[in-house]
Amino acid sequence: MSNVRTRFAPSPTGYMHIGGMRTALFNWLWARHNGGQFILRIDDTDQERNLSEALGPILQAFKWLGLDWDEGPEVGGEYGPYFQSERNDLYRAAVDQLLTEGNAYRCYVRTDEIPSGRDEKLEFMRQRPSLKLSQSELDQYEAEGRPSVVRLKVPHDQIVKIEDAVRGHVEFDTNLMIDPVILRANGTPLYNLATVIDDAQMQITHVIRAEEHLSNTPIQVLIYQALGYDLPQFAHIPFVAAPGGKEKLSKRKLEKYRKSPQFKKMFDKAESVFPRIGLENAGGLDPVMVEYYEKIGYLPEAILNALARLGWSLDDKTENMSLDKIIENFTLDRIVKSAAGLDPDKLLSFQSHWMNQLSLDEKVERCSPFLENAGLVQDASVPEIKQRISQVILGMEDRLKVASDILDFDEFFVADDQLEYDPKAFKKRIQKSAEAVILLGKLKDQLAKADDFGAGALDKLLHDFVDAEEIGMGQIIHALRVSVSGKGTGIGMFDCLAILGRASCVRRIERAIALAQGT
RNA sequence: GGCCCCAUCGUCUAGUUAGGCCCAGGACAUCGGGUUUUCAUCCCGAAAACAGGGGUUCAAAUCCCCUUGGGGUCACCA
Numbered sequence A: 001m002s003n004v005r006t007r008f009a010p011s012p013t014g015y016m017h018i019g020g021m022r023t024a025l026f027n028w029l030w031a032r033h034n035g036g037q038f039i040l041r042i043d044d045t046d047q048e049r050n051l052s053e054a055l056g057p058i059l060q061a062f063k064w065l066g067l068d069w070d071e072g073p074e075v076g077g078e079y080g081p082y083f084q085s086e087r088n089d090l091y092r093a094a095v096d097q098l099l100t101e102g103n104a105y106r107c108y109v110r111t112d113e114i115p116s117g118r119d120e121k122l123e124f125m126r127q128r129p130s131l132k133l134s135q136s137e138l139d140q141y142e143a144e145g146r147p148s149v150v151r152l153k154v155p156h157d158q159i160v161k162i163e164d165a166v167r168g169h170v171e172f173d174t175n176l177m178i179d180p181v182i183l184r185a186n187g188t189p190l191y192n193l194a195t196v197i198d199d200a201q202m203q204i205t206h207v208i209r210a211e212e213h214l215s216n217t218p219i220q221v222l223i224y225q226a227l228g229y230d231l232p233q234f235a236h237i238p239f240v241a242a243p244g245g246k247e248k249l250s251k252r253k254l255e256k257y258r259k260s261p262q263f264k265k266m267f268d269k270a271e272s273v274f275p276r277i278g279l280e281n282a283g284g285l286d287p288v289m290v291e292y293y294e295k296i297g298y299l300p301e302a303i304l305n306a307l308a309r310l311g312w313s314l315d316d317k318t319e320n321m322s323l324d325k326i327i328e329n330f331t332l333d334r335i336v337k338s339a340a341g342l343d344p345d346k347l348l349s350f351q352s353h354w355m356n357q358l359s360l361d362e363k364v365e366r367c368s369p370f371l372e373n374a375g376l377v378q379d380a381s382v383p384e385i386k387q388r389i390s391q392v393i394l395g396m397e398d399r400l401k402v403a404s405d406i407l408d409f410d411e412f413f414v415a416d417d418q419l420e421y422d423p424k425a426f427k428k429r430i431q432k433s434a435e436a437v438i439l440l441g442k443l444k445d446q447l448a449k450a451d452d453f454g455a456g457a458l459d460k461l462l463h464d465f466v467d468a469e470e471i472g473m474g475q476i477i478h479a480l481r482v483s484v485s486g487k488g489t490g491i492g493m494f495d496c497l498a499i500l501g502r503a504s505c506v507r508r509i510e511r512a513i514a515l516a517q518g519t
Numbered sequence B: 001g002g003c004c005c006c007a008u009c010g011u012c013u014a015g016u017u018a019g020g021c022c023c024a025g026g027a028c029a030u031c032g033g034g035u036u037u038u039c040a041u042c043c044c045g046a047a048a049a050c051a052g053g054g055g056u057u058c059a060a061a062u063c064c065c066c067u068u069g070g071g072g073u074c075a076c077c078a
Helices: A018-033 A051-065 A088-100 A118-126 A135-143 A191-201 A211-227 A251-259 A261-277 A280-284 A290-296 A300-309 A323-329 A344-357 A360-373 A383-399 A403-412 A423-431 A434-448 A455-469 A474-485 A493-516
Strands: A005-008 A037-040 A104-107 A149-152 A159-164 A168-173 A181-183 A206-210 A233-237
Touching: A005 A018, A005 A206, A018 A037, A018 A051, A018 A206, A018 A233, A018 A290, A018 A300, A018 A323, A051 A290, A051 A300, A088 A104, A088 A149, A088 A181, A088 A191, A088 A211, A149 A211, A159 A211, A159 A233, A168 A211, A181 A191, A191 A211, A206 A211, A211 A233, A251 A261, A261 A280, A261 A290, A261 A344, A261 A360, A261 A403, A300 A323, A300 A344, A360 A383, A360 A403, A383 A403, A383 A493, A423 A434, A423 A474, A423 A493, A434 A455, A434 A474, A434 A493, A455 A474, A455 A493, A474 A493
Parallel strands: A005 A037, A206 A233
Antiparallel strands: A104 A149, A149 A181, A159 A168
16 A cells, blocks of 8 residues: 555544544544654644643644544645645636536525425425526625535546455445535535545545445535545544444533443542532533543543454454554454444553553552642642552452542541541441450550561451450451541451551551440 | 445454354453552452344354344545
């Protein structure tokens, strides 16, 4: 394949859609696989909003995931400009060409003149009333400044055939098509025109986009042909569906997703994490946005891996793949045809895999900002604090999946007298058992005078204690865990004690006993 | 509704282009057992699918037709 050029053309909406990201990724992968170029072009034809504000998060998503672009905003390129709003001359020139060559015409029909029924509308528009206007009528319209749009003259009795890289052969009957508007009355181009001009002028070889674009592809093909351009290779990939369904993942259905069992845990996570790191209202973030995953502590490797596996596979068994491995193996013919639902569980499992590939220092680096933003540590770079974070992460082992999971282990970062006890665990393990309180008291005394407070020594101390008291480990360890950590579950008991240190353990046990006795 | 697309375990998928190697393989989730005298892991195991009906063929998940189901799209949006 010689010099492959692909592109992704987002419109600046203020956020990057996770499904759009997958489409962008496929384009990027195909370009990289072939040593070609990936172009970012901004479809900003309706310039309502503040562009930099609306574009920022989109570029940020690409940067976060490490998907670089060879041409586009910030980097320029020889086929620019890369903002559609700056390319009007190109569109006008193309429209003029279509007009003079008779492949398009000015249409003066007002929208209120078009019949409403589908068949009636098609029949009416196929007559092309504006082409039947006499010269004097035309002159009159011009004179009175009657608004007009430019429509593409769709040839009748023709079958438009498309050879799609993932769909195969698809055809459309032009007799069912209404001449599409390509230039608005205000002189700005419509998507179908702009995208063709841009793709052709930018020498795009492969148009890889979501399948919802399949139905306006025939219009584009007709424009390509009318303008004498070569057709690019089309590849209509399935869209990303909402978890547990086949419906296109959409920002408009957020409320529905909130109630979906598959989706719920992602919203729950947002609710538990975002407020703690100072993002009010979850920072306006939701799982449809790429930014959600960044802010909650997912790894780019995991998102990329999950997105790549959504609608594409290497073979019958490979699941975990680095970006390099994906680039090496990515081909269009292995793209799946049907829509695939985003699976939060599977995503989390990819995340877990990639988190485990990180060194301890890297994990510390990922988790520290969460502790700082939650106010649990002042400055994570202070050696003693960094040391403690490292120890906790080490103790967390596979419990650390998403970087923000560190917040679930805040017992290692709060002052002893600030430790909150989970009421349920406290009641079950300590309050309800008079024996537990007595045992805790005895154990505390032993801990207070232990020579060695390392995990290994504590392990032995506990076992000796249990033997001496002639009880089972289960009779003390749960009470101990709750009293020092406030929780019923957590990292390994001995690591937990060792990390907290003798003074904290003793104080916390004393406090728990006092609380249990109601003093 | 018209047009178009899609259809393998609950989910993501392999297998479909070149029919037999598939009474269908992997992963996630689920369930059971073992390890861990705590928690999480880990290990082992189980359950779980070719939407239905017709063809073609010695042979069909794979090819053809029909039905059903799901989805997308029908703008002077992109």
